[in-house]
Amino acid sequence: ENAEWLARMAVDETKFGIFEDKVKKNLFSAKNVYNYIKDMKTIGILNEDAGQKVIEVGAPMGVVMGIIPSTNPTSTTIYKALVSIKAGNAIVFAPHPNACRCINAAAQVVHEAAVKAGAPEGVIGCLSKVTMAATNELMHHDDIAVILATGGPGMVKAAYSAGKPAYGVGAGNAPVFIERSANIKKAVSDIITGKTFDNGVICASENSILVDEPIKDKVVAELKAQGAYMLSKEEVEKVSRAVMTPKGGMNAALVGKGPKVIANKAGINIPEGTRVLIAPLEGYGPGFPLSYEKLTTVLAFYVVKNWEEACRLAIELLNLMGAGHTFAIHSQDDDIIREFIRKPVSRILVNTPSSLGGIGLTTGLAPSLTLGCGTMAGSSTSDNVTPMHLINIKRLAYRIDDCIDAPSNTCAGNDINPDKIADIVKQVLLGLGKTNDN
Template sequence: MDKDLVSIQEVRNLIANAKLAQKKLGQMSQNEIDKIVKAICDSAYNNAEKLAKMAEEETGFGKWQDKIVKNTFASKSVYEYIKDLKTVGIINEDKDKKLIEVAVPVGVIAGLIPSTNPTSTAIYKAMIAIKAGNSIVFSPHPMATKCILETVRIISQAAVAAGAPEGAIACMSIPTMQGTDQLMKHNDISLILATGGTPMVKAAYSSGNPAIGVGPGNGPAFIEKSADIALAVKRILDSKTFDNGTICASEQSIVVESCTKDKVISELKAQGAYFLNKEEADRLAGFILRSNGSMNPQIVGKSVEAIAKMANLNVSTGARVLIAQETNVGHDYPYSREKLAPILGFYCEETWEKACEKCIEILNNEGAGHTLIIHSNNEAIIREFALKKPVSRLLVNTPGSLGGIGATTSLVPALTLGCGAVGGSATSDNIGPMNLINIRRMAYGTGEIEDIVDRNNTASSSIKSESLNEDSINLIVEKIMEKLRSQL
């Protein structure tokens, strides 16, 4: 049989099983659900290293040592945040307003998994789906099918042992475009949780089913003159080199003021950044984007050494990131675009106000709604950035990659980061279990129709009274003016 037909039939079978499993999950207590979530967490945590090595070996992206951190974050950190959330039955009751809120699972979720964070995203999505009483069927990126399937096998096995029904966590073993299309458009899919490239996210939103998708990240990092420059540079380089820049919240460019430009450049070089000359920057630019304007997958998650070899650059040994000085922003300027690799653009503006405008220009070019990072000790300027930037996450004095996902900030720990309406997303949240439930509201009557009529009459009388008072005041003022005129 044709591969696409086999894939489509597999998806139909997985969804049918997931639907039956979800009905059983929907009848479980909070304690039973929490027991399953804990089992998923523990099994993923115990296999964090194994899965990290599999992901690097299969995809060629990033560093397995950092992928261990991501797997640990996706299991332990996410679990610690969600473990005490009420997601089953009555989750809120306001006795004064006579209002009760009941959590209702959305049903069967389609989980689309990227190749950049394959195992960690699968762990995270499975945990938040089950916590909300949903089953989930994964569509793995073809470049990461083996490591995602192994992740699902491990956590699904643990979930079933803890009481989950068979089929509650499942994954396509034959990923095709036709199969994924069937998954997203199937009538029994209640919600699509899409993490990946722009075309895939757009396909999710046009599927006819509700979807939560995320757009590209292209976060600029502004180093304002009051910042601790050495610490700001450390945070940026730590972030951009973490798993070779594969987290979408990682910094894509640095923006500085002219008064600190030399100091920032000196500090970047001291901490391992390599500044490309004009010829080198032009040469590398040809490898960042493909002819169709999309990011070249050959550079994604690769080390500086691998990228330099690819572009025939003579880069100093031990260089951590490659930086190109840039002034332009636009679709055809690679250094102003998203680069999921240890490559940064570098911009300099005369004032912080101009820097602010440059950051907005970069974001509106690509990455609107996602993330911006500012390093500053000036609260007034920080707040100005918060008021004006078209982002869902403004990160202050923290690494972008780990701050955006909630590892070094108090944001919801997540590997799917909403971009809000400005970024074409259904939400601006870091996605957690509460985004994967519906809320049924029980509202008791608090009055009768006569009460509404009485309130309207009272309001009308009040308006008339205020009008009369105003007329009286005007009459008094007029009499005073007449008296004054007569005296003159």
């Protein structure tokens, strides 16, 4: 019941997404997240290593500040409240101005449930009047121990600049590669399902399709059969101007909108029942606006000669926008799948809708609506954030060895061999190259 009226409130207030899918996201946060964390040990003794005589003890961080976006407002509020409470923390929410009412309502629902279960009054709070000054003041408040930031790049950067520990997320823009061995019908179904879920507002949703050249015609035919509309070159230009801004950002009015709304805005005609718009592109970057992140029902489309070219193009797209976030592949060739482990992302999703796999709904990843992007995107974690990220771990360590006297002279003097140092540096650089190549 709460899942439905909160979803309706979110759609009515933000004008983003699909009511039925927001209900599913609310239930995902309330059920999937809960089932994943309910038996998780977070406070007190977590682990005892009898051999090493080390005891690990979990302790709450304190008060969490939860920054909530307008794209997934109620589900993210429920999720952040659960992981914070499970870690023994209180949480105060800073809503997006365009979703303030529904975020406050979700916070109130979870607060009432928490108090009923025995939590203290005030364990969950929320700003009722949202201004930049109020959000900034909350970020810098002495009682805030850690910031859990989900939102636009500016807000995430502000969180990291507040002088507090913070978990932020980077932009999406996930490429998805359909390799020649893939089950084409299933791959296309998964991609359209992932992109159209809540009209594409999940940051892990598919943004560009990379198709292996030998199966291009079959993929295009299957896309059309499953409700995709292939844009002409002229239509790509019109949709680009409607959906994207000159600087590569999205037109906020078309975030989370269906193809018909986008087509009307762009001044093009599409068939009834169209589920997603496909934009064939010949490049990426400023001259190709649709190569950037699109939190709506539009997908860029590229043809590549082989998996090696797919690797190179995926890296270019991710470096353009979305480094550290998510990449998806549809393939039956495990050797090729494993080649993509080296891509600059935190999640490589295989044979699954990217949006749903990234948040842990269709994969074994931790169910989460805060997806870290690692140092590749300036984030402090590459994980799907869980209660374990919101605790401090103390270690009680007993003496197990006698002291060993250090040598009286530990200085190497003039015995340093420059050739050996050069060789060590070369080996390290080669290792880094293997990690980041392809």
